[in-house]
Amino acid sequence: MARTFFVGGNFKLNGNKQSIKEIVERMNEAPLAKDVEVVLCPPAPYLDYATSLVTKSQVSIGAQNAYFKAAGAFTGENSVEQIKDCGAKWVILGHSERRTLFGEDDKLIAEKTKFALDQGLGVILCIGETLEEKKAGSTLKVVETQLDAAIEQIKDWTNVVVAYEPVWAIGTGLAATPEDAQDIHAHIREYLAKKVSAEVAEQTRILYGGSANGSNAVTFKDKKDVDGFLVGGASLKPEFVDICNSRN
Ligand code: PEP
Secondary structure (H helix, E strand, O other), X not given: OOOOEEEEEEOOOOOOHHHHHHHHHHHHHOOOOOOEEEEEEOOHHHXXXXXXXXXXXXXXXXXXXXXXXXXXXXXXXXXXXXXHHOOOOEEEEOOHHHHXXXXXXXXXXXXXXXXXXXXXXEEEEEEOOOHHHHHOOOHHHHHHHHHHHHHHHOOOOOOEEEEEOOHHHOOOOOOOOHXXXXXXHHHHHHHHHHHOOHHHHHHOEEEEEOOOOOOOHHHHOOOOOOOEEEEOHHHHOOOHHHHHOOOO
């Protein structure tokens, strides 16, 4: 079964109504490859607005985080129901900025993942090693440990996309080489086959994230286990369209 190419745009804490309108309209008007699924993830206050602007069925909106309780005294959090109510279909969970700046650990991320999936939101689950971990040769161990926590909680992988995002590549301009990304993606797929099932391993999209841009995306084109990208900085720019079309 062919895996549909998937490109997520993580706007992080950037944008306002004007710039988000420009980005969504650019996607509406762009000649997008037929077989790409695009998910734009603006900051939470703009989810509803961004959803109202999308006119293309292959483009949807996602959140950058979600809490694991339906409602209650959790000041500052956003619930899955609220995110869905704003028209979003996906949520990014486990992003390295959530892990490092906000202290989210594998257990919490797995719990959030389970809750979001149970409530019908697709999850872009981010994993990846730091520079220190890479230098120590522990990349595979780190991604396995991060996956283990999620594997324990996920019953149905249909709406899960895994994003391999080496932390040292995020926002640095220093992307992993396509060969290195392919090796790690292949390992992640083998690990899913071993720990979950061959079917889940075959069907789950594994994205690369970390300084992907309009020029380097095409160099990943023939890497069979790279099923798309999660894009930060470049998702705010016109070159995002080139990343979405980089498979063709
Ligand atoms: C990200 O934030 O998920 C990301 C990959 O950022 P960038 O593309 O800017 O490295």
